[in-house]
Amino acid sequence: MKFFIDTANLDQIREAHDLGILDGVTTNPSLMAKEGISGEDNINRHYLEICRIVDGDVSAEVISTDYEGMIREGEKLAGLHPNIVVKIPMIRDGVKAIRHLNSKGIKTNCTLVFSAGQAILAAKAGATYVSPFIGRLDDVSTDGVELIAQIAEIYSTYNFQTQVLAASIRHTMHIVQCAEVGADVVTCPLEPILGLLKHPLTDIGLARFLADHNKLSDNK
Numbered sequence: 001m002k003f004f005i006d007t008a009n010l011d012q013i014r015e016a017h018d019l020g021i022l023d024g025v026t027t028n029p030s031l032m033a034k035e036g037i038s039g040e041d042n043i044n045r046h047y048l049e050i051c052r053i054v055d056g057d058v059s060a061e062v063i064s065t066d067y068e069g070m071i072r073e074g075e076k077l078a079g080l081h082p083n084i085v086v087k088i089p090m091i092r093d094g095v096k097a098i099r100h101l102n103s104k105g106i107k108t109n110c111t112l113v114f115s116a117g118q119a120i121l122a123a124k125a126g127a128t129y130v131s132p133f134i135g136r137l138d139d140v141s142t143d144g145v146e147l148i149a150q151i152a153e154i155y156s157t158y159n160f161q162t163q164v165l166a167a168s169i170r171h172t173m174h175i176v177q178c179a180e181v182g183a184d185v186v187t188c189p190l191e192p193i194l195g196l197l198k199h200p201l202t203d204i205g206l207a208r209f210l211a212d213h214n215k216l217s218d219n220k
């Protein structure tokens, strides 16, 4: 199971990378805007900076919504760095663009996926990754993790090579649940990743080990 961080914040990317468990990064236009990054040149420079920190797939999203525009943007983004994965929305022209970019050997991440039907289309088009947004499904009283399980089962039945990238992860249990149902990748903010570290019994146990060790050392 791969761990990606879902942010354009360089400090957080460095912190997750320093932990030694980071396999890649996903971004989207909202995350770039949150960091105040705008303008094509600045955005491209920012992607390159991310690629310098992390040696793994880095998803960069197109802004166009028409086929020609997505192809043009996608080819440009892919040309920035070999680790760039072109993120394409799950719309009619997006499916066609994924097929085209795949035929050119360009990796793609099909985003804004909310149903198994959309995930089947993404796989048929040859997407490298499919990104179901589980938190946003939970927000509308629909089980996001259940969708991950459903897609993982369909892909396994038909041996689709598209990797299930669980996105819109909101908390640590989402990560564990996605692992249980067979997500290939989870992409999440830094906090849920750090949340995996926490257990009060670990802290209590460590404090006791150190206290016992120090008692003996004090007696010598």
Ligand code: G3P
Pocket: 006, 026, 028, 031, 133, 135, 136, 167, 168, 169, 187
């Ligand atoms: O990876 C998709 C993610 O950035 C969306 O997350 O929390 O805005 O639903 P959220």
